[in-house]
Amino acid sequence: MLNIKIILRTLGLLLLVEGASMLIALLVALIYNGPDIAAFCWSALATGGVGALSFLLTRNAKNNIGKREGFIIVSLVWVVFSFFGALPYMLSNSIPSLTDAFFETMSGFTTTGSSILNDIEALPHGILFWRSLTQWLGGMGIIVLSLAILPFFGIGGMQLFMAEVPGPTPDKLSPKLRHTAMSLWGIYVLFTLLETILLKIGGMTFFDAINHSFTTMATGGYSTKQASVAHFTSPFIQYVIIVFMFLAGTNFTLSYFALQGKLSKVYKNEEFRAYFFFIAMFTAIIAVGLYLTTNMKGELAFRDALFQVVSIITTTGYATADYLVWHPFLTILIFALFFFGGSAGSTGGGIKIVRIVLLLKNSYYELRRLLHPNAIVPVRFNHRSVPEQIVTNILAFFMFYMMVFFMSVIVFSVIEPDFASSIGAVATCLGNIGPGLGNVGPVENFHHVHPFGKWFLSFLMLLGRLELFTVLVLFSPAFWKK
């Protein structure tokens, strides 16, 4: 029997947190004395009220969260959060349509960053802040989920990465992982503050600085400017953002080690090396390509290449250039990065570097197995053998990812005649990136997309954010069988 009461109780508790976070946005609205004050009051009241009700009415719930309850809570919370999180947009009339407001909020919480807004600068400060805050909360949420909660359910790259915590069992984990989670939140906050200060020094207003820090560290990509980071032409600002996007796409436990002075743990880490290598390689090729095919100067070609590569591979989605007007070869290189993603245990989305590396390694090993079929050659990662089961899981993940991608492109083409636009919209939402190709490119937005498409893409964002399995398992008959 599914313990529905505990599901409602947990969701209620989390809604209280969401309601409280709306009060922070209310504070911003009050400071700027904007037209959005009332909207935040009502939203917080409604969200907190429903949360409190749901929490209090289920006091007699049995306190056992099983696997199935876990899957349902983890999936549902994003949907519920997005519905309530859409209230401020709708009540302030910033985004009157439910479809649009839900899309914008889901895109926020999942740190995707695809937007339907045509005139961002016209919005009140409170609303802009709420928009960035959804990403920052989502980014923090995913770290907690992927480091502390999902491994319980046998999901997430962290199983593999955190070899220090072999075979996590509830009793062993509670104290240790709670401590880890707290440390990682600390780093998340620290980096956000640091970036805010640096962006302020670079010439941003304090408001723009804090907003961009929020959405950088979440690898979200919402900007307070319609032109995204391209609005800020200062190379200093752009490099600062590059550095923090890079950090946000790095496993947070590695940053933790680095801050403790254990640098060798960082540069010996195989996922980090691959992450660094991919960025360097793509940047080099694209920078040279831009230098040869445009009349850009050296530094600008390098900066534009680096910014776009880091922005896409970390799934942030900021833009300082329109990669769609580049030579097609360079555009497709950027598109290839849609299928990489950040590191495990970072705020980045996508397939994730650890999986890419293991997939590549396993493929190469498969060739060797052809030549020496009787030799048992397990795939190695960070100097340890990777259990066969994890390799199979990652291969199945990749298969699912491609399957969902292809099938979604087919579904999306019902409402979108342009092939490249369909591919771009699906890939960017599934990978939690932000901009796509064709008519949803980096200088465009998702405003013109058919309502059906907006709901569908919102679903893809959720699928991608929870790394497919968590959501897909809900659709399997096995899940609902006794």
Place this chain on the structure above:
Amino acid sequence: MLNIKIILRTLGLLLLVEGASMLIALLVALIYNGPDIAAFCWSALATGGVGALSFLLTRNAKNNIGKREGFIIVSLVWVVFSFFGALPYMLSNSIPSLTDAFFETMSGFTTTGSSILNDIEALPHGILFWRSLTQWLGGMGIIVLSLAILPFFGIGGMQLFMAEVPGPTPDKLSPKLRHTAMSLWGIYVLFTLLETILLKIGGMTFFDAINHSFTTMATGGYSTKQASVAHFTSPFIQYVIIVFMFLAGTNFTLSYFALQGKLSKVYKNEEFRAYFFFIAMFTAIIAVGLYLTTNMKGELAFRDALFQVVSIITTTGYATADYLVWHPFLTILIFALFFFGGSAGSTGGGIKIVRIVLLLKNSYYELRRLLHPNAIVPVRFNHRSVPEQIVTNILAFFMFYMMVFFMSVIVFSVIEPDFASSIGAVATCLGNIGPGLGNVGPVENFHHVHPFGKWFLSFLMLLGRLELFTVLVLFSPAFWKK
């Protein structure tokens, strides 16, 4: 030490076969007294001469073909065959350029069917016949390879399919598989004859009938008409071709069983059921789609849908309609079929139905494993458990396929600005299909493609035809290590 002499000796022997087959085309040229008679004489002489020389000069070769020699021979023979097979085109001035002639021949032998010809009807009969013959030989060749030779090297869906022959060992196989191979050739010839007769009855000339039978049974798709099968408006002819494309994409051992009256072996076969189901499903959706979005009558909508679906899923590549002018949703459904392919042990290319089914099953099992991590649930196929190793191999194959696909699209975009055209050209050549998307669609051809693109696509045809591993292993350092 690599036994180079035995490689040369085997290739020499095979070249003699190719030279002999040119004599058949010469016969056709003589019958029609065409301008291509001399071209075939010289080609046969050169091919046979080099073959004989290579065969005779290596008489002292040690008679052991090891794994590595096997891989090299299987890959090289298609390249060597394509170079010599291009001679008739060049010497008859039908296709003067080496690049174009090589592309057309490789496309023939690999049964891809992508063509660079702009005016097919203008070519002499001997040349047209040679073009179809390359496909027919290639189709026969791949059956022999996939049923009798590749399993020795641990490659090919047949390992899995032919559970009757568990763990093939050389001594056990020789008599049995030679017999099987002969039976399958028999069926191949029988079906070709049968189709020729039916097409003749349907109103084709004998010459057109035999050519189309050759290229149908090979799932090749070369036509003697520029407009492909669309030239023949007779529904009877189109339905006949549909039936034989379907048979050519079916595992030939199943046809063997069917002819022996063992029908239950056919309809109980899981790959066959899936193959049938996919065709029925895609046809139904597309037929309804065509009916709703165009003013086609019922039968025509059904026939156009069925023909295009069967043509693409079997990787034949004939066209009776231009799927690029359909509603984008229907076009993308057709494009999805680019990633299916025929059955194992058929002449069809692509990923293959057996792999698709196992990938889907394994993915679903992975979801169940999430819920019951301690239950050991092996994937089952045809009521047998599939060994873990085969599942891993198929997953790695899929990964390779996607990797080669993506990287090739990137490479191809250097010379092709249109994204859809790049994707279409790469997918169709890698899947040995024929027509693509954009400027290489079913009413277009590959004539305008940059020479670099033609050589690159030729390589992809070979990669796809040999199911990646055979060719890729040659590029792995492990292969060349002592």
